[in-house]
Amino acid sequence: MATHDVIVIGGGINGLVAACVLAGQKRDVIVLERRDVMGGIAATRVFHPGYSVPGLLHDTHGLRESVIEACGLWKHGLTLHPRRPFLAAEPDGHGMLVHADTSERDTEAYARFQAFLARIRGGLAALVDAPAPSLGDPLRKLVWPAFKTGRALRRLGRRDMMELLRIPSMCAADWLNDWFDDELLKAGLAQPALLGTWAGPWAAGTAANLLFDLAFAGREVLGGPAALVESLVGACRERGVTLRSGATIASLLVRENRVHGVGLGNGEELIAPAVLSCADPKHTLLDLVPIVHRPPDLVREIRNLRARGTLAKVHLALDAAPKFGDREPGSVDRIRTGTTLDDLERAFDAIKYGGWSDPPLLDINLVSLSDPGLAPRGHHVASILVHFAPANLKAGWTAPTKDALTRAVIEEFNRHAPGIADHIVAREILTPDDLAAEYALPTGHPFHGEHALDQLLSMRPTPACAQHNTPISGLYLGSAGTHPGGFSPGLPGLMAAARI
Template identity: 40%
Template sequence: MPLMHYDVIVIGAGHNGLTAATALAQSGRKVIVLEKRELAGGLAASEEFYPGFRTQGLLQETAGVRPSIITSLGLRNRGLQLRGEEAGSFVPEPDGPGVHLFRDAARFTSANPTLADEEKKAYHEFREFLGRITPFISTVLNQTPPPITDKGTEGAWTLLKTGISLRALGRDTLHELLRIGPMCVADFLNERFKSDALKVGLAAPSIHGTFLGPWSAGSVATFLLREAAASKSVVGGPAAVTRALLASASEAGVTLRMNAGVRRIRVSGGSVLGVALDNGENIDAMIVASACDPKRTFFQFLEPGNLPDSLSEQIRIIKMRGTTAAVRIALEKPLTFPGRPEMTPEEILTGKDIDSLEKAYDAVKYGEMSEVPHLAIKVPTLSELDLAPKDKHVAEVLVHFAPYHLKGGWNEAARNELGVRVFKVLAGYCPEFESSVIAKEILTPVDFEERYGLTEGHIHHGEHSLDQLHTLRPSVDTSRYRTPIEGLFLCGSGSHPGGGITCAPGAMAAEAIKNT
């Protein structure tokens, strides 16, 4: 088979891989994307789980997709549309009206008429405070981490600009940001609110895909990262992001090959030569950008001995303890809640109170699945009718917490027990739920690893914790996307600014490659 030559090989056709490939192709590079599966999109791919029923993707949120990337890649011209209004998250109560959560404080007030006035006032003040600090955090998230080990001026200049931006927050706001940064999100919210449902709705997303509970130190940091990244959601969800990226990549001239698993990144004399595929085929390129997680990239794709010992150790200790499972459910009708019979919410978060989230997390510390898991639920068929047959619905459930390293292993009995626990939680809020179920698919963290190539089933390619963010993501020596191997770059969620559907790691890695 003849050897093929490209300027850049991108491994993985998820949202970050497609973003990096498109940006590089638009700059004139000859780019090929290699995807092991027969389906592009990774965690943002629509999948049929029962005849006629499809998901929007494994991940649920698209509010983190950077507006600057939408513009630079021309995604609006390829069909991507942004929602005019936020769908909001509903936190049900078994014996009450629950709380319908919106970032917009005015919408929050009107959506929760029975909530105490002092809670509404506190929420307005809370949003005003976040509005003062999130622009600074957003700036940090959207710039390449400084080269802190470099003696040149670039790192010093970046740190100086960051320091000036911090001072610009003003004395009181700066002091409050410094105070809350290392705090647990439970303390942070308990200082401000009394409503349990409100606190659940705010705290829960900060522990999704983490090895943290709401009482864990540093969970405020993950809360702030999510808030700072949030913008408008994409109509059609994750799958719509993938469709627009594929169209943009095609127009830019990117070659996309499916069923093309990479066996090895070929290296000689400390420089990349290209890749070898599972089928024995070699493809040459001076640059390889991996959208796979760092451990898979360095320990599976590279021959032993190609990494400096210090970097090998940095990568070895990256924490990737998957804690999330998924249940896809085909339904006769959408989820409804007795406390709000007039509502059919699209996004739902479960939990009695902050401590119920902590108890759900406690289990994974001992290798057990949560007895009463916290569920993040999306019913995409309320806005995307083509995901199910007429008048039927889909519920996409992300289950927190279910450990990759389950005591006794993930056998069929454990999988079924997970389903039983999820259904029990749902039935506790929706009495008619179980009678509406047509079919279900249960995916454990081990399934995530096997299907999506996620080491230890971690949906973010590595935990979002204070020791694995910014200049430490994925390691000090690789935080700027370049690796010690000449021509090898990282462009996946394991790099800054982290996981979720943002396209940011792919875009920033592309900029690093352009600057080589």
């Protein structure tokens, strides 16, 4: 029976960050990963011999300096580069390149918008980088954090402070309409607000998602999420973390409301006074905690955590670079479809009735353009996020429905990059069901819980667990399902480690 100081469940980015930080404090840490490789959804995925994607999601710009410093990642090959522009694409049209600092249309408004975001970044950071205040604390304990937050906000000046108070409960569409006239620009900018939500751009609260995404627009990790994993694995190894893959957890070992280890699927038991679960909170509290130790109130609360998968992934191996409109093939690598806010809203409408958006709303990343090693020479890989393909598809996810969605995605891709359909060498689709099965995501939700106003800050994942602890002593939560959510890779893990 092996003994450790801390057992970390789940070797995704949050688990690795937490393990690395704890090991840095001279603790004996073991990470247990269910899959054969570390990284969770950020791990490299070989979807066809010779072709791979560097993780399932595309963005790494939310990575905080605090995470990099705490894990000493500079020493382990982490390289950041400026955020690349995306193409707000039009079918058969020129589209528009949107850079971090300039856009091809509505240029002046965009510059003012970015200046506003730059001004409020500090105020927002005060909210997100600090642990979420506990809703259950007596008032006197809430006054001080409230005062500190208030003071940080006051520094923004009156106008910006009032804006920052106004935006979060708005819908993304209203907020963007306040700033811009150009429909294509608004549609392109709005897409990140919908990632992992059950909401269209006209739903209140989506502006908060957009605000977080835009305000944390730092630099990107060269090589994508997989490169971050690689660097974290290096850092963990250096600090002596035991990384164990292929380890399924059967159950947590709990005695008198105190965790003292985990039982593995193979019957083995590992002992530790603290267990940090970076698996999703639902799985942790509803499956891993033995039934007699589950507090009934918590069970009710955690069941109510909404984590409805709405995202599918399509991976395409291509023998040529796609050409968007009159742009040079290979000149853009990030492409978002949808030309109006209403296009995005219509895409969402479909899932309300159990269908997928038709045409599907796409976020395409031509990952091989910046990292040619992901495909054979001259070939390319398109990593495509498909918004609004619901886990609870009315027709069910079967071979025919999966094939139909893949074809719809390819058709939509081809509409924007004519001819690309003839250059597909291999393809793969991961529906929310596949994501759930393969990556142990609750109904396929990449953030373990939707980003919604009532599921952020002190409410994430439930008010009783929002400080990364649980009613079971020694058991901590550190996944994207906890504060501050999936906006910033590794930050929940860092906060959970600090809590321990």
